[in-house]
Amino acid sequence: xxxxxxxPPERATxxxxxxxxxxxxSHSDSGYTFLQQDGREHFVAWSELSREALRRGRLLLQRGxxxxxxxxxxxxxxxxxxxxxxxxxSVGIVPVPMYPPMGFGKFETYCESAAHILRAAGARTLLxxxxxxxxxxxxxxxVEGLRAVVSEEYFAEPLxxxxxxxxxxxxxxxxxxQFTSGSTxxxxxxxxxxxxxxxxxxxxxxxxxxxxxxDRGVSWLPMYHDMGLVGFxxxxxxxxxxxxxxxxxxxxxxxxxWLDTVSRTxxxxxxxxxxxxxxxxxxxxxEELQRLDLSCLRVVGCGAExxxxxxxxxxxxxxxxxxxxxxxxxxxxGMAEATLAISFSEVxxxxxxxxxxxxxxxASGLARPAREAELLDGSQVSxxxxxxxxxxxxIHIVDDEGNPLPERHIGEVVFQGPSVxxxxxxxxxxxxxxxxxxxxxxGDCGYLAEGVLYVTSRKKDLLVVNGRNHDPQTVExxxxxxxxxxxxNVVAFTRxxxxxxxxxIVAELRGKDAVAVARQVRGHIxxxxxxxxxxxxxxxxxQLPKTSSGKVxxxxxxxxxxxxxxxxxxxxxxxxxxxxxxxx
Numbered sequence: 001x002x003x004x005x006x007x008p009p010e011r012a013t014x015x016x017x018x019x020x021x022x023x024x025x026s027h028s029d030s031g032y033t034f035l036q037q038d039g040r041e042h043f044v045a046w047s048e049l050s051r052e053a054l055r056r057g058r059l060l061l062q063r064g065x066x067x068x069x070x071x072x073x074x075x076x077x078x079x080x081x082x083x084x085x086x087x088x089x090s091v092g093i094v095p096v097p098m099y100p101p102m103g104f105g106k107f108e109t110y111c112e113s114a115a116h117i118l119r120a121a122g123a124r125t126l127l128x129x130x131x132x133x134x135x136x137x138x139x140x141x142x143v144e145g146l147r148a149v150v151s152e153e154y155f156a157e158p159l160x161x162x163x164x165x166x167x168x169x170x171x172x173x174x175x176x177x178q179f180t181s182g183s184t185x186x187x188x189x190x191x192x193x194x195x196x197x198x199x200x201x202x203x204x205x206x207x208x209x210x211x212x213x214x215d216r217g218v219s220w221l222p223m224y225h226d227m228g229l230v231g232f233x234x235x236x237x238x239x240x241x242x243x244x245x246x247x248x249x250x251x252x253x254x255x256x257x258w259l260d261t262v263s264r265t266x267x268x269x270x271x272x273x274x275x276x277x278x279x280x281x282x283x284x285x286x287e288e289l290q291r292l293d294l295s296c297l298r299v300v301g302c303g304a305e306x307x308x309x310x311x312x313x314x315x316x317x318x319x320x321x322x323x324x325x326x327x328x329x330x331x332x333x334g335m336a337e338a339t340l341a342i343s344f345s346e347v348x349x350x351x352x353x354x355x356x357x358x359x360x361x362x363a364s365g366l367a368r369p370a371r372e373a374e375l376l377d378g379s380q381v382s383x384x385x386x387x388x389x390x391x392x393x394x395i396h397i398v399d400d401e402g403n404p405l406p407e408r409h410i411g412e413v414v415f416q417g418p419s420v421x422x423x424x425x426x427x428x429x430x431x432x433x434x435x436x437x438x439x440x441x442x443g444d445c446g447y448l449a450e451g452v453l454y455v456t457s458r459k460k461d462l463l464v465v466n467g468r469n470h471d472p473q474t475v476e477x478x479x480x481x482x483x484x485x486x487x488x489n490v491v492a493f494t495r496x497x498x499x500x501x502x503x504x505i506v507a508e509l510r511g512k513d514a515v516a517v518a519r520q521v522r523g524h525i526x527x528x529x530x531x532x533x534x535x536x537x538x539x540x541x542x543q544l545p546k547t548s549s550g551k552v553x554x555x556x557x558x559x560x561x562x563x564x565x566x567x568x569x570x571x572x573x574x575x576x577x578x579x580x581x582x583x584x
Contacts (some may be wrong), residue, residue: 015171016194018090020238021050030212030242034079035261042079049083052142057157057166063154065125067167068091068188070177072123073224074114075131076100078245081223082150082233089175091166095471096121096177096189097224101135109545113187115142117179119350120426121189127151151422171195172479177425178226178336190336199399199418200339201235203390207344208269208299208330209466210239215298217243218267220258220276221250222478230340231271241269255279259319262294271301275550276310284318295323299347303332304390305329305551306473307384310351311553316350326350333386333455337440339419343395343453345387353382354454362468365410367447367454383454393417394439395453397446402438405447410469412459413446414439421557445471461554463494465501470531471552478528479505484517486510489544493558495534502534506557507567509538537566 003032014020015477017072031045044052065071068536069090073095075081081097088095099118100108126148133150140148175197177189217236221228236243244265259280262270264457271278272273277300284292286385302312316329329347332557335340345351358379370380394416397405406413416439434441445462447456450584457471464470475492479485489508494501505525525533545553545560555571560566561572 003376009446013051014198014238016169016535017086017175017197017234017237018166018169018194020051020198021086021090024050024237024240027240030240032079032082032236033242033265035244035250036273037245037250041244044079046237049086052083053086054090055159056083056179057091057093057396058088058159059155059157059167060088060093061091061164061355065093067169068174070094070096070126071122072096072098072118072119072121072126074098074100074126074128074136075151075476076132076247077129077249078223080129084151085176085223085229085233086237091171092173093270094174094176094233096123096179097229098179099222100132101225111139111142114139117187117189118146120187121177121179122426125149127154139305159456166297167517169194171198172422174422174425178339178421180336181225181551188427188430188486191422191425192336192339193422196339196419196421197230197234199392200230200236200390201238203392203419204231204235204341207241208301208347209342210235210241210269212240215239215241216265217241218246218258218262218265220246220248221268221271221287222477225304226340227273231301231353236571244427246338246519248405251276255283259284259292259294259322262297263294263322266296268296268297269301270297271299271303271548273304274302274306274311277302278311278487282316286321289319289321291305292319292322294319295325297324297328299330300324300328301330301332301344306330306457307386308473308477309382310477312351312384323401325441327570331384331386331584333453335442335444337421337434337442338415339421341419342389342413342415342442343387343389345452351385353384354449354452355380355382357381361410362470365447365469367408367410369549383456386453386455387414388451388453390417390419393419395448396439397448398438402436407448407450410445410456411449413442413444413453413455415442418438456522457538458554461493463503465494465503465531470503470529475505475525475529475531476552478525479507479521482517482520482524484509484511484513485521486541489541489543489552491554491557493554493561495558495562497534504532504537504551504558504561505533505538506544506561508541508544510541513539537561538577539566 028045028047034042130150130152138144171194174191175194178192179187179189219232224230224394312316327350330345355370356367357370358381360368396414397411399411420440423435443459444455445457445459461472472492476490480487480492486508491506495504521529545556
């Protein structure tokens with residue numbers, strides 16, 4: 001399916017982000033507002049942002065870095081991150097955004113993951129803040145040839161003499177490396193070019209109908225994540241829509257600060273993954289709703305992880321009392337390999353899940369609309385629409401051999417267009433496999449219905465039991481409905497069985513009655529999905545492997561399980577009705 005919508009011509013004046021920065025030197029009417037952990041705010045106008053970014057770029061050249069070299073950024077402070085990221089971009093140095101350590105727990109695992117990213121990127125310089133210098137010294141020592149520099153010292157010195165002149169920057173040059181989340185495999189560095197970033201930003205601006213002066217954003221999304229970086233830093237830089245940035249930690253500690261800020265600043269656009277919407281509902285009481293005015297919001301985008309129909313419905317209904325318009329919730333779909341956005345639902349139109357028959361879906365990979373009688377007997381499955389492809393791009397669905405499939409046939413989602421990145425850095429085999437002449441092989445399963453995309457699961461994560469396909473998130477969501485499990489902290493996968501693959505559920509336990517919880521989970525999955533569960537492993541909070549953006553790592557969890565690294569659990573051999581529980 002191809003979107004014929006034309007891109008606005010005024011968005012096509014710049015061919016690189018260096019030119020965008022230069023254009024913004026003459027604009028000071030709006031800009032970014034950075035909210036600090038202590039509640040203070042700092043406003044940076046577009047002109048000031050460009051001047052400081054260009055100064056930092058010259059300092060990087062003065063320190064000996066050159067075009068094409070990679071500089072890794074572990075910079076939690078959002079203002080420092082933006083200025084340094086854009087400074088590197090302005091002179092052709094390639095920034096590599098990285099997530100900071102979240103604490104001392106699992107620090108060894110963090111260092112292993114960060115060292116992998118640094119080696120894969122070929123970064124020789126790591127920029128860190130002073131308060132992380134000692135903590136991250138083991139990381140510096142783990143990567144041969146890595147030089148760690150403190151950002152406060154690095155950019156405090158003035159330019160001395162004449163810095164080296166920047167080399168010419170072309171649209172096809174790599175702008176930055178965006179590492180994938182690693183939810184299904186080891187993180188890979190996506191080569192995002194100036195051309196692909198500009199194309200994706202232009203399409204985002206078009207899909208959301210963003211206008212300077214009218215629209216204002218609020219974001220708590222991490223800037224090392226593509227949705228926070230491309231969606232709120234880069235797209236707003238082009239269209240010059242003001243944005244208020246909340247530290248992600250402030251949202252994590254107090255989720256209601258997000259929509260409080262939207263209400264106070266009269267923001268029109270904000271985004272969050274599925275779990276962010278759920279947290280906002282959970283932490284906003286009826287009394288607090290009365291103090292909010294969300295009538296200003298045109299767009300509450302939801303993506304970055306599978307969208308649960310009930311979560312989106314609950315969010316829309318809960319915040320309607322605060323003036324949220326019915327069509328403001330906008331499900332979308334994207335990934336780093338596409339720079340960010342692939343599809344958007346229509347702004348202003350309430351989303352409607354596609355309800356399909358369960359049996360053809362599981363048995364034959366067909367998405368047949370459910371009949372009225374099936375809506376009442378539980379023999380249906382629902383999927384949230386991800387919308388239509390962004391302007392100037394195409395989506396089609398293919399089978400395992402790459403043959404196009406008709407509508408309502410489930411296959412792999414393939415994406416074509418100028419937003420597709422230039423492959424994986426240093427990984428020719430994976431690049432050849434995913435970035436094909438046919439388009440970007442997303443690795444996601446889905447289908448088209450009347451031109452609208454519905455994503456059903458990750459291809460690698462699909463549960464195949466007795467010849468029937470089950471998407472893992474549906475199993476995980478059903479398990480999480482049982483009281484005693486932590487929502488968003490459930491993983492479903494399969495293990496080899498005697499006759500067919502068998503389902504295993506690993507989850508974090510909230511409470512102590514593991515036997516009762518495990519029994520309820522097994523019964524609930526059997527009743528709602530007609531799916532037997534071979535084993536349940538219950539872990540203490542914080543034990544499930546997760547990505548930097550909070551997604552569960554299904555593949556890694558399965559590897560730990562098969563390798564015997566996850567101990568305890570509730571097991572159900574076929575001839576045993578009472579579970580034996582040894583929660584970890």
